[in-house]
Amino acid sequence: xxxxxxxxxxxxxxxxxxxNQRWYKYDLTTTWNLSPYMLCLLAAMLQDKYEIKIVDAQxxxxxxxxxxxxxxxxxxxxxxxxxxxxxxxxxxxxxxxxVKKNNKDIVTVAGGVHVTTQYYRxxxxxxxxxxxxxxxxxxFRDFLAYLNGEGTFPEKGIVFRNENGGVTALPLxxxxxxxxxxxxNYDLVDYPAYTNTGPRYxxxxxxxxxxxxxxxxxxxxxxxxxxxxESISGNKWRPRSAEKVVDELAFLKEKYGxxxxxxxxxxxxxQKKRTKEMLRLIKERNLNLKWKAAGxxxxxxxxxxxxxxxxTGCQMIGIAIESGTERILKQVIKKPVDLKKVPEMIxxxxxxxxxVAANFVIGFPGETWDEILQTIHYAxxxxxxxxxxxxxxxxxxxxxxxxxxxxxxIVGDPNKVDWRxxxxxxxxxNPKDISILRVYEWDRINFSDPRKRERTANIxxxxxxxxxxxxxxxxxxxxxxxTGI
Numbered sequence: 001x002x003x004x005x006x007x008x009x010x011x012x013x014x015x016x017x018x019x020n021q022r023w024y025k026y027d028l029t030t031t032w033n034l035s036p037y038m039l040c041l042l043a044a045m046l047q048d049k050y051e052i053k054i055v056d057a058q059x060x061x062x063x064x065x066x067x068x069x070x071x072x073x074x075x076x077x078x079x080x081x082x083x084x085x086x087x088x089x090x091x092x093x094x095x096x097x098x099v100k101k102n103n104k105d106i107v108t109v110a111g112g113v114h115v116t117t118q119y120y121r122x123x124x125x126x127x128x129x130x131x132x133x134x135x136x137x138x139x140f141r142d143f144l145a146y147l148n149g150e151g152t153f154p155e156k157g158i159v160f161r162n163e164n165g166g167v168t169a170l171p172l173x174x175x176x177x178x179x180x181x182x183x184x185n186y187d188l189v190d191y192p193a194y195t196n197t198g199p200r201y202x203x204x205x206x207x208x209x210x211x212x213x214x215x216x217x218x219x220x221x222x223x224x225x226x227x228x229x230e231s232i233s234g235n236k237w238r239p240r241s242a243e244k245v246v247d248e249l250a251f252l253k254e255k256y257g258x259x260x261x262x263x264x265x266x267x268x269x270x271q272k273k274r275t276k277e278m279l280r281l282i283k284e285r286n287l288n289l290k291w292k293a294a295g296x297x298x299x300x301x302x303x304x305x306x307x308x309x310x311x312t313g314c315q316m317i318g319i320a321i322e323s324g325t326e327r328i329l330k331q332v333i334k335k336p337v338d339l340k341k342v343p344e345m346i347x348x349x350x351x352x353x354x355x356v357a358a359n360f361v362i363g364f365p366g367e368t369w370d371e372i373l374q375t376i377h378y379a380x381x382x383x384x385x386x387x388x389x390x391x392x393x394x395x396x397x398x399x400x401x402x403x404x405x406x407x408x409x410i411v412g413d414p415n416k417v418d419w420r421x422x423x424x425x426x427x428x429x430n431p432k433d434i435s436i437l438r439v440y441e442w443d444r445i446n447f448s449d450p451r452k453r454e455r456t457a458n459i460x461x462x463x464x465x466x467x468x469x470x471x472x473x474x475x476x477x478x479x480x481x482x483t484g485i
Contacts, residue, residue, distance in 0.1 A: 005147060013051045013053070013074060014050045015074055016082070033058060035194070041184040042137060044183065046140070055067065059197075077107065078107040078147075080110075082110075086417040089121070092125070109131065115159075116134055116232050117228060117397040134157050135173055157173030178239070202460065203316060203357050203460055204316060205460070209259065210257055211259065212258045212262075214262065216239060224334060243281065280308065290314075292314070298319040298337065299336055318358070319346075320359045323378075325375060333364070355386070358386070365392075365407055386452075387446060394409075440475070
């Protein structure tokens with residue numbers, strides 16, 4: 001039941017915020033900077049009617065006091081707070097408390113991946129007035145207009161406290177025509193500072209500056225059991241047109257002088273026709289940019305695509321194989337990967353000089369220890385230049401979460417997330433087994449060969465010595481404090 005919502009005064013000034021993940025903890029992952037893309041896109045949707053300020057407390061490593069000073073100085077009427085991962089859920093509460101301490105009448109609206117999947121937890125915090133589920137470009141704009149008495153209540157996307165004191169969540173809102181969205185307004189941030197700062201080390205990070213982080217599609221139809229994408233942005237793949245993508249790249253090169261970019265989509269090459277058109281346009285317009293893509297569906301590749309990738313400056317692709325056993329792939333993960341064809345596709349990519357990284361996941365419910373070792377063996381022998389091995393993590397909003405929770409296989413709080421540690425138990429392994437195995441097998445498979453070490457260091461843009469330091473730090477950080485393990 002939707003109740004009439006009233007605010008003390010009309011909204012004129014809107015602050016859009018990324019809280020600082022270091023307010024919760026400090027480790028290697030909390031130093032990853034988020035892309036300003038989404039905040040700048042929301043700003044572009046609002047800028048005609050409101051005065052907008054973007055505060056990225058993460059990028060500038062702001063203290064809680066510094067963030068409070070930003071709120072005090074700008075005096076916003078509304079603050080939109082975005083949190084990516086549920087691992088850092090507490091920083092949403094921290095940010096909201098700071099806002100309300102400055103002025104309890106400021107309207108606080110939460111958004112982001114964590115909010116979309118765990119909105120019921122978010123509104124337990126009385127400092128958060130409303131939440132937006134899904135994609136907020138239109139919902140947030142229309143909701144602010146409604147609060148100002150200038151429109152109707154949105155039919156989707158809003159989460160609010162109802163007349164009965166409970167939480168009402170309207171259906172997920174997804175933008176169907178991505179081409180209709182404006183370009184992000186990067187003038188509201190120091191965009192060159194972002195383009196000259198790497199988000200993290202890794203084979204899939206760009207180390208040529210300045211560079212851009214690009215989103216060209218949303219949603220995924222594959223439906224892997226461990227993936228949150230379906231619950232966040234739907235099971236329909238929605239691309240921007242090839243022309244719009246290349247126009248944005250040309251704009252970023254002309255205005256900001258970018259020399260490289262990275263596709264950050266979950267599935268940037270979801271349709272062969274569109275992939276080839278996009279790459280041909282990049283080639284025809286002679287953009288002369290280097291690029292990487294971490295989310296490549298290997299079953300949607302062919303030789304022409306690999307050739308076009310190489311011709312347009314691709315350095316690296318990341319393919320998600322997930323498991324080296326047919327049973328786990330088909331019965332548990334539900335992914336259409338043909339394990340017999342993968343090595344052939346990797347050889348084809350190598351033919352055009354592409355560096356290939358492959359993702360694997362171990363520790364699923366019902367997976368045997370022998371099947372886990374089979375995946376490790378496949379990772380070692382499939383021909384990939386680099387392998388990442390992740391623990392199966394039952395994230396809220398996934399089929400894996402529902403399965404593991406129903407079977408009572410989750411160690412600790414089911415809602416707690418920590419990407420580095422397994423949380424699934426079985427009669428054949430425990431989370432500690434998975435966490436130790438993945439780190440040491442990652443190290444053995446990727447770095448036993450000096451030639452592989454050198455090539456990997458090169459693709460990461462670092463020296464072999466620096467790479468070895470990262471390896472040691474990864475092994476040293478294999479601790480289980482505060483994980484319940």
